[in-house]
Amino acid sequence: MKKILAILSLVIVAGCSNAQSPKAAPAKTSIANKPIAPYHILTADSVWATPADLKKDHPVMIIYFSPDCSHCQRMMYELKPKMATFKNMEVIMVTWSANYDLRAIREFRRDYDLAKYHNFVIGTEGYTRLVQQYYNVMTTPFIAIYDKHHKMVKSFDKPTPADTIVAAVKKV
Template sequence: MKHKKIIQVLFAYLGIVAFIAGNNSQVKAQTISPNTGIPPYHILTTDSVYVTPANLKKNKPVMIIYFMPDCGHCQHLMYDLKPQLKNLKDIQIVMISAVLRLKAIQVFQRDFDLAQYHNITIGTEGYTYLVQKYYKIGQTPFIAIYDRDGKLSQTYPRVPTIPVLMAAIKKV
C-alpha cells in the first residue's frame, strides 16, 4: 500500500515537471535578441503599478539594472552608485528583479532611499523571466546601457567599477 502511494506521488510530480518543461519551451520561443533594443519588459513597481518600455521618455538614455534585493553584489553596487545618482538625473534607470515578493523590493528601495530619484523605476518581472532570458543573465547585478535612440550601447554581466560605469554613461 505504501509503495503504491509513493508511485502515485512520483507520477504526479513527473506530470508537473513535464507541464513546466512544456511551458518553458513556449517561453524560449519568445526570446528576443538584445541587439534589437530595450527588452519588452512588463514589471510591477513598488507602487503596485505595471510599467513597460512605453512608459519611458523618448530621446533619453536608459540604464537597466537586473538585480536581486538580497544579492550582496547588488547591494554593494547600490552603495557605490548612490553618491553618483545625482549625476544620473538625465538617465532613466529601470531596476528589474525576478523576486516575486514585492515587499523585499520595497525594502531595498527604502534602504537605498531610491524613491527620491524620479528617474528610477524599480519593480519585479515576476515569474516571466523575460528580461533574464533576453540578456541570458547568469548572475546579478547585470547592467545594460542604451543610448537616446534606444540602441544598446554597453552591457555588464559583472559589476563594473563606478568610474567605468560612469564613463560608459557619459558616452550615451
Template sequence: MKKLFFFLCFIAAVGCTNAQTQTPFTPPAYIPPYSILTTDSVTITPANLKKNKATMIIYFAPDCSHCQHLMFELKPHMKELKNVQVEMITFVQQIKAIQTFYRDFDLKKWPNWTVGTEGYTYKVQQFYHVATTPYIAIYDKNGKPVKYIDKDPKVADILAATKKL
C-alpha cells in the first residue's frame, strides 16, 4: 500500500512540473485591433495610422514610475522618433490622469504621438499578454513586428530598433 501511495505521489509531482513548463509568448505578427479614446476625446483605431510609416505602441500607465522614467529618458530623443507613429495606450480610464501625463511630457509638440485609453476592453493588454508596464512593440512601415520589449525598456534599444526602420 505504501508503494502505491509513493507511486501516485511521484506521478502527481511529475505532472505538476510539466504543467508549469511554458513556452514563451510571441504576439501575432500584426498590429493589434484597438480602439482608444485620446486626450482630446477622439476615438482612434489602427485605421487612423498613416500608411507606409513605422509604428511604435507603448502600453503604459500614467502613474507608473517606470513609464515616467522611460518618458524622461526619451524626451531628449524625440526628434529621432519623429518619423515613427507612437501610440501610447493605457488601461486607465481617468482621462484627467492621461491628460496630465500628456501635458507633463509636453507631447503636444509631437504630432506623431497619440495618447489614449482602451478603457475596459483590455484588448491590447490581452493581445500582448502585458504583465508589467511599459510594454513596447515596434513595427515597420508594412506593419510587421521588428521588436517587442516587455521588461525594462532601454532607450538605446528603442532607438536602435527605430533607426532600422
C-alpha cells in the first residue's frame, strides 16, 4: 500500500510541477504572404460570413478585436474621422464570444456607428478561435491588411496609432 501511495504521490507532484512550468512561446511563423484566414463568423446581423463573401479585386483588412478591449475602443475612436480611407476596402472585424453571443458586437457596432459603413462586417467566431490561432493573436487589436489580390502586405500585432494604420491602407 505504501508503494502505491508513493507512486501516486510522485505522479501528482510531477503533474503539478509540469502544470506550473511556463510553456515556451509558440514559434512565431512569418505571416507575410499568408492568405486570408478561413474565418466563419456570425455577424451582428445574424448572418454567417466567410472569405467566399469577399468582393474580388478589393483590398481587405482583418481586425481581430474584443469589444471590451480599451485599445480596440481607442483605435475605433481614432479611426472614426478617417473612415473615408476605408471606403474601397472590405473590413472584417472578428472577435470571439461564448455561444456566438452577439450582444457585445452589436453594442460595439452601435457605439461606433459602424452599421452605416456597408464595407464593415463585424462578427464572432464563437469559441472556435480559428482566426485567433491562424494569426497567432496575442493582443488585441490585431490587424492584417491585404491587397486587392488578397495577398498580405502588412500586419500589426499590437495596438497601433490610427495614422499608422491609415498610412498602410493608403499604400494598398
